[in-house]
Amino acid sequence: MTDRTAFITGATAGIGEAAARAFAEAGWRVIGTGRRADRLEKLAAQIGPQMHSLTFDMRDAAAIDAALQSLPEGFRDIDLLVNNAGLALGTAPAQQADLAQWQQMIDTNISGLVAITHKLLPRLVERKGAIINLSSVAATYPYGGGNVYGGTKAFVTQFSLNLRTDLHGTGVRVTSIEPGMVETEFTLVRTGSQAASDALYGDARPMTADDIAQTLLWVANQPPHLNFNRIELMPVTQSLAGFQVARG
Numbered sequence: 001m002t003d004r005t006a007f008i009t010g011a012t013a014g015i016g017e018a019a020a021r022a023f024a025e026a027g028w029r030v031i032g033t034g035r036r037a038d039r040l041e042k043l044a045a046q047i048g049p050q051m052h053s054l055t056f057d058m059r060d061a062a063a064i065d066a067a068l069q070s071l072p073e074g075f076r077d078i079d080l081l082v083n084n085a086g087l088a089l090g091t092a093p094a095q096q097a098d099l100a101q102w103q104q105m106i107d108t109n110i111s112g113l114v115a116i117t118h119k120l121l122p123r124l125v126e127r128k129g130a131i132i133n134l135s136s137v138a139a140t141y142p143y144g145g146g147n148v149y150g151g152t153k154a155f156v157t158q159f160s161l162n163l164r165t166d167l168h169g170t171g172v173r174v175t176s177i178e179p180g181m182v183e184t185e186f187t188l189v190r191t192g193s194q195a196a197s198d199a200l201y202g203d204a205r206p207m208t209a210d211d212i213a214q215t216l217l218w219v220a221n222q223p224p225h226l227n228f229n230r231i232e233l234m235p236v237t238q239s240l241a242g243f244q245v246a247r248g
């Protein structure tokens with residue numbers, strides 16, 4: 001055991017679930033959060049007493065408070081916050097997009113993330129802990145249909161950099177992780193279509209949730225004097241395609 005505790009949001013699937021497993025395997029205590037109690041309980045049963053699950057909706061501040069107050073002895077001293085919960089919805093161009101989907105991305109990727117961070121900051125400062133925020137390559141590079149999703153991730157990256165500045169002198173470390181294509185339920189959630197998900201990942205050799213989980217663990221295990229501000233990573237098969245020009 002490392003005697004350290006990681007608080008991982010969105011641990012019900014994908015990168016969050018892989019991170020919960022990776023940190024537990026490395027001897028960390030893990031608090032895994034999510035909306036889907038059945039998935040969290042299944043994961044907690046597999047990981048064992050090193051994991052404590054908290055079920056709440058990131059968009060409900062009172063539910064977050066109640067969940068944090070319910071933390072049992074042994075899980076109250078939090079050393080690392082992994083802000084992983086987030087989602088993309090829709091691939092339509094902005095002028096055809098659904099406003100409710102935009103709002104849901106803002107509520108989860110921005111409002112939920114800042115609420116959790118705000119609530120855990122005092123404990124993290126006390127423990128000289130760390131925050132790792134899951135941003136995206138979409139924070140930096142625009143792509144078709146990325147509109148509000150990319151905007152939320154640009155927020156996450158810039159919020160990470162600003163947190164670093166505000167936390168100057170506290171010893172708290174902050175890192176923005178900015179992955180490209182990772183094969184998870186991400187595309188299924190975004191499009192609602194298994195066929196779209198299969199078409200995107202098929203033969204593309206995308207990164208895996210475990211690739212990102214191992215990156216998170218590596219960042220968390222750096223010596224306390226070292227801060228990685230931003231890490232951008234992509235599968236070898238993904239690259240940038242440049243500008244477009246409309247004619248006529």
Ligand code: 8X3
Nearest residue numbers: 136138179180181182
């Ligand atoms: C999403 C990254 O490259 O799959 O955060 O659009 S990508």
